[in-house]
Amino acid sequence: MNNETFSVICEIELQNCVIFSKLNLEKRLGKMKKYICLSCQYRYFEEGKDSGGFVPALSTSQEDYEKNAKCNVCGQKIVQNGAKEDAELFLSAIRNPQIIVVAFTAPSIRTSLGEMFGMEPGSDVTGKMVSAIKALGVDYCFDMNFGADLTTLEESKEFFERIKTGENLPMLTSCCPAWVSFVEKAYPDFKKNLSTCKSPQQMFGAVLVNYFAKKLGVEPTRLFVTSIVPCLAKKLERVRPGENTSKVYDVDCTLTTVDLANILKLKKIDFCHLPDADFDNEFSLSSGAGTYFGNSGGVLQSILEENAEKQGKALTSGLSVGLANIKECKVNIDGKDVWVACASGLKNAKLLLENIKSGKNKYSLIEIMACEGGCVGGSGQPSSKGDSEIVGKRATALKKRADMQIYKTSDQNVAVSQLYETYFGGVGSKKAKALLHVKRQ
Numbered sequence: 001m002n003n004e005t006f007s008v009i010c011e012i013e014l015q016n017c018v019i020f021s022k023l024n025l026e027k028r029l030g031k032m033k034k035y036i037c038l039s040c041q042y043r044y045f046e047e048g049k050d051s052g053g054f055v056p057a058l059s060t061s062q063e064d065y066e067k068n069a070k071c072n073v074c075g076q077k078i079v080q081n082g083a084k085e086d087a088e089l090f091l092s093a094i095r096n097p098q099i100i101v102v103a104f105t106a107p108s109i110r111t112s113l114g115e116m117f118g119m120e121p122g123s124d125v126t127g128k129m130v131s132a133i134k135a136l137g138v139d140y141c142f143d144m145n146f147g148a149d150l151t152t153l154e155e156s157k158e159f160f161e162r163i164k165t166g167e168n169l170p171m172l173t174s175c176c177p178a179w180v181s182f183v184e185k186a187y188p189d190f191k192k193n194l195s196t197c198k199s200p201q202q203m204f205g206a207v208l209v210n211y212f213a214k215k216l217g218v219e220p221t222r223l224f225v226t227s228i229v230p231c232l233a234k235k236l237e238r239v240r241p242g243e244n245t246s247k248v249y250d251v252d253c254t255l256t257t258v259d260l261a262n263i264l265k266l267k268k269i270d271f272c273h274l275p276d277a278d279f280d281n282e283f284s285l286s287s288g289a290g291t292y293f294g295n296s297g298g299v300l301q302s303i304l305e306e307n308a309e310k311q312g313k314a315l316t317s318g319l320s321v322g323l324a325n326i327k328e329c330k331v332n333i334d335g336k337d338v339w340v341a342c343a344s345g346l347k348n349a350k351l352l353l354e355n356i357k358s359g360k361n362k363y364s365l366i367e368i369m370a371c372e373g374g375c376v377g378g379s380g381q382p383s384s385k386g387d388s389e390i391v392g393k394r395a396t397a398l399k400k401r402a403d404m405q406i407y408k409t410s411d412q413n414v415a416v417s418q419l420y421e422t423y424f425g426g427v428g429s430k431k432a433k434a435l436l437h438v439k440r441q
């Protein structure tokens, strides 16, 4: 991408609430030659060419995913056109007595959902959130942090192996689908550097469809798996080629924080006065490391903690978690000193990748989250109207929750260890590779 690509920056402030219909688009096409996303700065439309990924939120199929050739779907500058359909799908599953509805909530939802009901930014509403989801008639409500613990263990193993062989370094984390899309579309030479690990959403979906359905003694098709997440990118991730282990999608429906709040309002659930409830047993346990995933730096920190644990040491120096541009630190992995870094926002990601291209890179592991501050600042969260203090409050509350967890690192999570022992046969096993990883061409 050259500088000329950036020469026409359209001053279109498309925040989460703006309906950007095709009609609107056509009106604007007459006036503007190029659209450049104000989030990732990747050009997604040129006059006279297909508008490509401009309506990604409407997409519900793999075919649509492939057609969305340009946009990275971080959702920061587009709208949630698909929200109504997702809500209807979810509610109709709940009404169907033949269907077992399973929902799981991403780490960052719990410190932002309260804002939709007039609570202070950074209110930790974990218990009320579970109560509310169960009040809707969901059969099982689980914690996606469990999936984040799986991701940490798989990604740590993959990283240690790459350090040993020296292959495909720096390793780039793969939890954020908008970032993965950005690499694939704008920097395809770095595809091999991406971790092969699925995100917590897709790992959890694979576990539910393959393991949990069997445990319940039902066909996987009787499960209706719903993830509740901070962004629009996750809506497309579930239909992304290579992400699914079953004939149907592993995750049937994806709701954002705002979608969930709107459904609760529609159903007149008095959120603020609900009692606290606990996640359902099977996947209720998680570690502080898994909880950190909602903040920029969280994935990287989890991997570093896993490394420190492996070496029988406490993590003495690390990245502080929170709003970040680019942070780095030096760690010792199997006797080698290596540098690692994290950044949020695709503009910063671009900076890092350009540095690597020009040979200035010193890093072995890089975590990128497309949204400023990480998932706490996602496009499906209540609008912060650009106020980074609000996003910061969510991040601080999430860190506080992570610090309260009994298990600090992912391998301390006894429920995760048990799943590896009884089902996967170890971290990085053949079964784990088949269900929890994707193939990168």
Ligand code: SF4
Residues within 6 Å of the ligand: 073, 074, 175, 176, 177, 178, 179, 230, 231, 232, 233, 234, 369, 370, 371, 374, 375, 376, 377, 378, 379
């Ligand atoms: S940083 Fe989180 S919220 Fe933002 S696009 Fe990536 S996964 Fe979604």
